[in-house]
Amino acid sequence: SHSLHATRKGLASVWNVCSLLLISQGIPCLYLQICHSTPIACGSSFRAMSQLPLNAPAPGRAVPFQPGMSYGNPTRRRFPKSHVFEFKVGVGRDLSAMPTQVDPLERVVTTSPNKYKMGATLEGDGFLETDFGKQAKFVPSFVGLDGKVLRFFAQMTDNVPEARSDSFRDRQFTILYFLVDDSIQVIEQRKHNSGYMQGVFMKRHKVPRAGGASQYEEKDFVSLHDFVDTPSIMLYGRVFKLTGCNNFTAQFYDANGLPLAVQAVQVAGETSQDSEDRGGFKGKGGGAKGTGGRMNEDFDTAKLRPNQRAGYRREKFLKFNNKVLRFYGLWDDRKSMFGDKRHYVVNFYLADDALEVLERYGINEGRDPYPKLIRKSRVPKRFHGLNGIGVSQDDVSDKVYIRDMDLQVGETIEVYGRKIMLYGCDEFTRHFFRSAYGVEQPEDCPPPEELMEFPLQTEPPYTGFGTEEDSIASFYRLLPRPRAFDALKQEELDKIIFRWKAKFDLDLMEHAGPDDSKRRFVVSFYMSDSTVAIYEPPVSNSGFLGGKFLQRQRVRKHGTSKTESSYLAHQDLLFDLPGSIWINNYPFVLLESDRFTLRYKNKGNIASLLSIDSIHWKIRSGLSDLEGMQYAFEEMDPQKSGSIWLDGFVRVMQDFDLQLDEDEMLALVQHWDKRQDGTVQYQEFVEAIGALH
Numbered sequence: 001s002h003s004l005h006a007t008r009k010g011l012a013s014v015w016n017v018c019s020l021l022l023i024s025q026g027i028p029c030l031y032l033q034i035c036h037s038t039p040i041a042c043g044s045s046f047r048a049m050s051q052l053p054l055n056a057p058a059p060g061r062a063v064p065f066q067p068g069m070s071y072g073n074p075t076r077r078r079f080p081k082s083h084v085f086e087f088k089v090g091v092g093r094d095l096s097a098m099p100t101q102v103d104p105l106e107r108v109v110t111t112s113p114n115k116y117k118m119g120a121t122l123e124g125d126g127f128l129e130t131d132f133g134k135q136a137k138f139v140p141s142f143v144g145l146d147g148k149v150l151r152f153f154a155q156m157t158d159n160v161p162e163a164r165s166d167s168f169r170d171r172q173f174t175i176l177y178f179l180v181d182d183s184i185q186v187i188e189q190r191k192h193n194s195g196y197m198q199g200v201f202m203k204r205h206k207v208p209r210a211g212g213a214s215q216y217e218e219k220d221f222v223s224l225h226d227f228v229d230t231p232s233i234m235l236y237g238r239v240f241k242l243t244g245c246n247n248f249t250a251q252f253y254d255a256n257g258l259p260l261a262v263q264a265v266q267v268a269g270e271t272s273q274d275s276e277d278r279g280g281f282k283g284k285g286g287g288a289k290g291t292g293g294r295m296n297e298d299f300d301t302a303k304l305r306p307n308q309r310a311g312y313r314r315e316k317f318l319k320f321n322n323k324v325l326r327f328y329g330l331w332d333d334r335k336s337m338f339g340d341k342r343h344y345v346v347n348f349y350l351a352d353d354a355l356e357v358l359e360r361y362g363i364n365e366g367r368d369p370y371p372k373l374i375r376k377s378r379v380p381k382r383f384h385g386l387n388g389i390g391v392s393q394d395d396v397s398d399k400v401y402i403r404d405m406d407l408q409v410g411e412t413i414e415v416y417g418r419k420i421m422l423y424g425c426d427e428f429t430r431h432f433f434r435s436a437y438g439v440e441q442p443e444d445c446p447p448p449e450e451l452m453e454f455p456l457q458t459e460p461p462y463t464g465f466g467t468e469e470d471s472i473a474s475f476y477r478l479l480p481r482p483r484a485f486d487a488l489k490q491e492e493l494d495k496i497i498f499r500w501k502a503k504f505d506l507d508l509m510e511h512a513g514p515d516d517s518k519r520r521f522v523v524s525f526y527m528s529d530s531t532v533a534i535y536e537p538p539v540s541n542s543g544f545l546g547g548k549f550l551q552r553q554r555v556r557k558h559g560t561s562k563t564e565s566s567y568l569a570h571q572d573l574l575f576d577l578p579g580s581i582w583i584n585n586y587p588f589v590l591l592e593s594d595r596f597t598l599r600y601k602n603k604g605n606i607a608s609l610l611s612i613d614s615i616h617w618k619i620r621s622g623l624s625d626l627e628g629m630q631y632a633f634e635e636m637d638p639q640k641s642g643s644i645w646l647d648g649f650v651r652v653m654q655d656f657d658l659q660l661d662e663d664e665m666l667a668l669v670q671h672w673d674k675r676q677d678g679t680v681q682y683q684e685f686v687e688a689i690g691a692l693h
Contacts, residue, residue, distance in 0.1 A: 225258070502521045
């Protein structure tokens with residue numbers, strides 16, 4: 001009977017192993033319970049058994065746990081080594097005290113208080129049932145307290161022995177207590193011309209109490225309980241008198257039943273809503289606005305800021321990725337020197353609450369193509385300057401940043417000191433505010449173009465260095481160019497030189513010498529470059545050397561300074577003679593001019609300037625044989641008409657060598673051609689000359 005019983009157990013074991021293999025493939029079969037030798041159905045029972053933990057003993061086992069007398073779970077794929085401590089998603093877990101599971105979607109550690117959750121009764125087949133769906137979520141302290149900072153305002157009095165009037169000085173501080181690691185940081189508030197190196201007064205670290213402190217004893221370090229119901233706190237022997245705290249700190253202590261000796265005070269330049277948004281906590285029944293705001297019915301110290309829970313950023317990224325609010329802004333800075341009106345595109349990224357400001361350029365605007373004013377980053381609502389020495393961005397936890405609800409058409413936002421007025425947005429932005437907040441964005445209100453009168457930029461005065469043309473070229477161009485030069489025009493103007501005979505004007509001359517009245521000068525004006533030169537002819541035994549009195553140069557008008565661009569031109573010299581003019585601070589009287597100057601001034605009609613009587617007297621004094629002139633005229637007139645042509649008249653004048661120049665001859669011909677037919681009545685001419693005695 002013993003051998004028969006062993007054979008039955010062996011066959012039953014083989015049959016059970018085959019049955020388990022078939023059941024794992026979803027094929028129903030019979031399972032033999034070895035201890036009772038009765039077959040049972042193995043459908044739901046095996047599925048219930050497969051839900052047990054992998055290291056749990058199989059229920060209903062009736063044979064010794066020996067080689068050849070046992071079977072394993074065929075659905076098992078992992079065979080981890082037995083251990084009681086491990087790390088998952090950065091969290092240490094004691095497996096012997098509390099088994100854990102990790103939700104791969106939320107990345108949150110979940111725990112169960114008991115090793116197994118037993119049912120009220122056992123099933124009929126003797127299998128245990130477990131329920132892991134009702135396990136509570138476990139939030140580690142470094143996740144729940146991340147970003148939670150208690151803020152106290154304190155004052156400390158320092159002795160000033162070197163001061164005569166005031167021997168004490170009050171210094172204002174901000175004490176930041178970080179709940180995540182119980183570290184403390186002290187920042188001195190900025191004060192203009194205080195004489196102190198303001199900024200971080202004490203770096204962030206755990207502060208020991210007075211006396212020795214052990215790193216293994218938490219009670220040896222300053223904690224949040226040291227701020228309870230006390231007007232001051234001592235840090236490294238310095239006594240800081242507490243003067244107040246922010247709203248979040250007051251609510252935190254009140255929710256935990258800890259009294260404070262100071263009251264919540266309003267920080268200068270912020271509102272109560274800003275303080276609540278910064279702390280991430282709003283009182284009972286309230287909720288924070290924004291894309292991540294949630295209702296917080298009951299205050300829990302482990303959940304001060306709901307948006308800091310694990311998985312929030314990933315959840316927000318999946319929900320708002322590639323969704324951007326777009327506004328159109330204007331910054332008008334024309335009231336300042338060299339200011340201008342600038343247009344921007346303001347993009348707000350919902351996935352991470354980052355702000356981006358892009359430049360908008362018009363056609364042919366002439367600006368360098370810098371695409372971004374502000375790169376994608378979180379922008380504070382109010383910019384109070386750069387952080388102090390040693391202060392990082394993470395240390396300043398009380399900054400209030402621009403959020404989506406702060407952006408509205410028609411309102412003005414401040415971006416690092418620039419006040420940008422939002423005058424429009426796109427259609428997606430309107431739809432988002434309408435669906436998410438029930439807010440309708442106003443219509444686009446582009447500012448009208450104002451007619452601004454810009455002052456005319458006049459030419460600056462001449463500095464006196466170099467030539468005036470070179471100086472003024474630097475005003476019109478960054479890289480000066482030489483003055484345009486017309487060679488043909490310059491060649492024609494080089495031939496035009498005006499000359500006058502001049503002397504000193506003794507009536508206007510302040511310090512005139514006794515011999516200055518005898519000095520004579522030749523004043524020359526060159527039309528090519530409007531320069532003036534004065535030459536003094538040498539006179540024997542006059543006491544003056546003679547030669548160049550003024551080198552050829554441009555001469556400023558009398559009474560003008562070096563910075564004024566006013567020089568003598570030919571119009572200033574072509575006046576009726578005699579006349580006075582100042583040249584290089586010397587008064588001159590222009591007595592007479594040469595014939596070329598007279599011809600240029602009178603546009604070639606020089607005959608009107610000469611006296612015909614003086615010409616007649618010149619002919620009479622130079623003519624010795626009047627009858628010979630009469631005979632010469634008659635030979636030119638073979639018809640005896642009494643008139644000859646002009647060329648014959650001029651030939652007779654040249655034959656008698658009367659020393660008449662071209663202008664005098666021209667004036668004589670114009671006078672005696674009375675009928676304007678090119679002939680001269682020579683008999684009347686001879687009688688007029690003969691009548692002179």
